Structures are given as structure tokens and as C-alpha cells.
Amino acid sequence: MADAHAKPQHDYHIIDPSPWPFLGSIGALIMAIGGVAWMQYLKGGDFPIFGVNIANPWLFFIGLAVVLYTMFGWWSDTIKEAHEGHHTRVVSLHLRYGMIMFIASEVMFFVAWFWAFFDASLFPGEAAQVARTEYTGGVWPPQGIEVLDPFHLPLYNTVILLLSGTTVTWAHHALLHDDRKGLVNGLILTVALGVLFSMVQAYEYMHAPFSFSDSIYGATFFMATGFHGFHVLVGTIFLLVCLLRAMRGDFTPQQHFGFEAAAWYWHFVDVVWLFLFASIYVWGSMGGTIAHGH
Template sequence: MNMADGTPKHPYHLVDPSPWPALGAIGAFMLALGGVLGMHPEMLGTGVASVIKAVQWWIIAPGLGLILAVMFWWWSDVIAESRKYHTAVVQLGLRYGMILFIASEVLFFAAFFWAFFDASLFPNSPEMPVRTEAVGGIWPPKGISVIAPFDLPFMNTLILLLSGTTVTWAHHAILEGNKRDAVRGLTLTVILGICFTGIQLYEYINAPFSFRENIYSSTFFMATGFHGFHVLVGTTFLLVCLFRAMAGQFKPTQHFGFEAAAWYWHFVDVVWLFLFFCIYWWGSGKAPIALH
């Protein structure tokens, strides 16, 4: 594989054996298993439904904790590798990988939007009499009070749009070798991400409907909750970038770690715009209520 002097014949970095892919898969399986059993405890029979409800968080919490631990240590390895081994070809491969990852996330959200539009556009479908009866043949479903789109959701929209400008400011600062402005831009972006999460949590606590109430509430919480999880991941991603920027690890010609975080954050922004206009505004009908 190597020449006589020890120089590689290829431009790739061959990583050392790593436990992180296997451990990450185990954590993802535990998280998915706990979530599915929590939402459908009857899958294993009515006799064990109460047991499932009691132990589901003992499955979800370790799974989530394992995923977070794997993310931390795996990213630490990638950061260490980037200082020595990330050639131009390796960086190009990482860019392709990030693009494919974001594309897969788009398909995740496409499933939630599909479920929402299928129910909202055809609430009186003769092919689905059970659903028609459940929603009363109208949308939003009968008896439900929805959240006013131009209250807290609009505030969160402005926050995310502003965060998109601050992360772009940080990017331009890195390209110019301006460490101080890069740190400022990243700090503001992280703060805005935390503010968004806090407002979203307040909205959930005071929502006039519950997850299991009907198809509107379930699609609402699944779509916005999945997006909220992405905001948490993106905020953590940017927080790591902030620490790296403070340590002077980003250079004008080598800062893909930040670029990946910025791409991910812009993706989160775009998804929220679709959520706001489709679910909060268009899907709210004529009976929204304000949260105070």
C-alpha cells in the first residue's frame, strides 16, 4: 500500500479501527425501540402494555445518552484527524457525505409533511371513513383549538432567520481570518438557538392539545418535535465550533467542521419555514388561539 519511503500512494486517510459506528447503531436502535413501544404499547399485547410504559424511558434514556456520547467522542476523533490527515480529496468526500446526510434528513421531514397534507387536504375522504369520522370531515379537526401562527411561532421564525445571518457573519469572518468576529457570530447563533428551544418548550407546555388527541396534534408534535431535536443537535454542533473558533482551530482554507455546521443550521432554518407556513399558518384554519 505504501512506497518504500513510507509515503502513501493514495490521497485518502485510512482511519484506525473505531467502536463508534457499532455503538451509535446500538444507541439508535434503543432510542427507536423505546419510542415505538411507547407510542404503540399494544404491539406486545395488552397484558404487557403497563410494563412497557414503565420501562420505555429505561430504553430511551440510555439510547439517547449513548448516541450523545458517541457523537462527542466520534467528533473528537474527526477533529483530531482534521489537523493532520484531511487532504483536499478527504475534505471533498466529507462534503459529499454531509450533503447526502442532509438529503436523508429531507426525506425524514417529507414523511411528516406527507402525513399532514394527506389528512388536511382530504379530511372528508370516502376511502378513509375512520379518519373522516375522527376529524369530523373538516380541517382542523372538530373540537380542537390550534396555536396562533403569528404569536410565538412567528417569534421563533424571526429568531431562526436572525440566527441564519449570524452564522453567515461568522463564516465570512473565518474566511477573512477574523477570529474575534467569528467568535461573536457563533456566540450569537448559539444564544439564538437556545432561545428558540426555550420558546418551543414553552409552547409545548401550554399547547391546547395533547399528542394523542387526534391526527392534527400527533403530526404537529412529531414534525415540530423532530425539528426541535435538530435544533438541539445543531446548537450543540455550533457550540463545539464556537470552542474550536476560540482555540483558533479554524483557518480560511481549512474549516469544513464549521461549514458542515452552517449547512446543517441553514437546513434547519428552511425546514422551520415550511413548518411555519404549512402547519402553523395554512393548517391552522380560522380558529387559532394565542398562548400567554
């Protein structure tokens, strides 16, 4: 009878009391307040709370450290639960639903940046009136703006991401067929391609003929491509963790949601880049002056 009470007779997993939601919320609050304090510090202002001026960057990094620690601890607990057999088919399905909803929220996040870009590019006259800092000449790209050659570094990065999508799919199929060597090799190549993409984009940013603050073109360009670059960085770390876990033997052909979620996220990053390349780099630069050497 005691054994019957100890083992639940259903497919759901009632988790033990966890500190992570509360700790993560506290970390996020500290990071948000710290972000405001950092911005005040950068512009030379004050940010007093209870009579204490906290205008400095350190509060932000304290909050970030708490959030990162929460992520590590929470996901470690999730992995432990999977190893203990708590991730039944129903629980695994709900984990997938959660990842799908997360990616859907990310889609809407990028919709906002595409909206801002197309609003400015399709109505350049109105954009100039709103910005009050430039004269677009009623054209896009704005007058006086030199643009990047879309078929130079941007095309190179497009090929890199498409190749990385192929290698992560190879790794997934290798895992399904219990090919541990193929899984590890595919992940190594994917992580390497992700790092290469970030390096190329950093080089492109350093040599861009326009800046974030000199025009609405630069603002919309860097916000959209910059946030995508951040997602590539996060996805690369995600896949690197999966690589370390794969080398440790964590994943099985039957149970590998952690890797599957990383692969979904990486494919999402790939697709967003294709839209960025086609709209911002190619279409958005039509009629503009290509910067020499870019």
C-alpha cells in the same frame, strides 16, 4: 526507501482500525430495544427477554450513553486526523459529500411528516375514518379544535431563526477572512438565538389549546414541529461545539469543515421551519378558531 513507504503518494486517507462503528452499532441496538422496553413500561406491560423482564427506561439511557460516547470519540478522532494533515482536498470533498447526503436524508424525513399533514388536511373526511377517534366535520382544522395564532409566537420564532441564519453566515465570512473575533461573536449570537427559539417553542407547547392525543390535528402538528424542534436542539449543540473549538483556535480559513457542516445543517433547519410556518401554522390554521391569548 522506508520514508517513501511511510508516506502515501496519494490524496486518500486510509484510517487506522477503529472501534467506533462496532460500538456505535451496539449502542444503537441497545437504545432501540430500550425504547421498546420503555414504552412497555409506560403502559404497564412486560417485556421479557430470556425470561427477564426488562420493561424499564434505563436500558434506553444506557444505549444513548454508548451512542453519545461513540459520537464524541469518533469525531475527536476525525478532528485529530484533520490536525495531522490527513484531510486532503479529496478527503475534504468526500466529507462534504457525506454531509450533503445526510441532509438529503433529513429532507426525506421531513417529507414524511409533511405528507402526513397534507394527507389529513386535504382529505379530512378520510382522515377521520382512519383515525376512528374524532369527527373532523369534513373541514380542516377539525371541528372543535382551537388553533394557535400563526402571527404571534410562530412569527416571533420565524424572525429568530432568520436572524440566526444571518449570524451564522456572518461567522462563516469572518472565518474566511481570518477574523477570529467576528467568528466567535457570530457563533455566540447564533447559539443564543437557537436557545431562545427552543424556549419560545417550549412555552408555545405548554400553552397549546390542543394535545398530541386528542385529534389528528394535534398529532400531525406536534410530530412535524416537534421533530423540527429536536433538530434545532441538535443544531444548537453542534454550533456550541463549533464555538468551543473556535475559541480554542481549531478552525482556519483553509480548513474548517466542522464549522461548515454545522452551518449547512443550521440553514437546513431554517428552511424547514419556513415551510412549517407557511403550511402548518398559516395555511393549516385558515378558517379555524384562534385560541384566545395564543
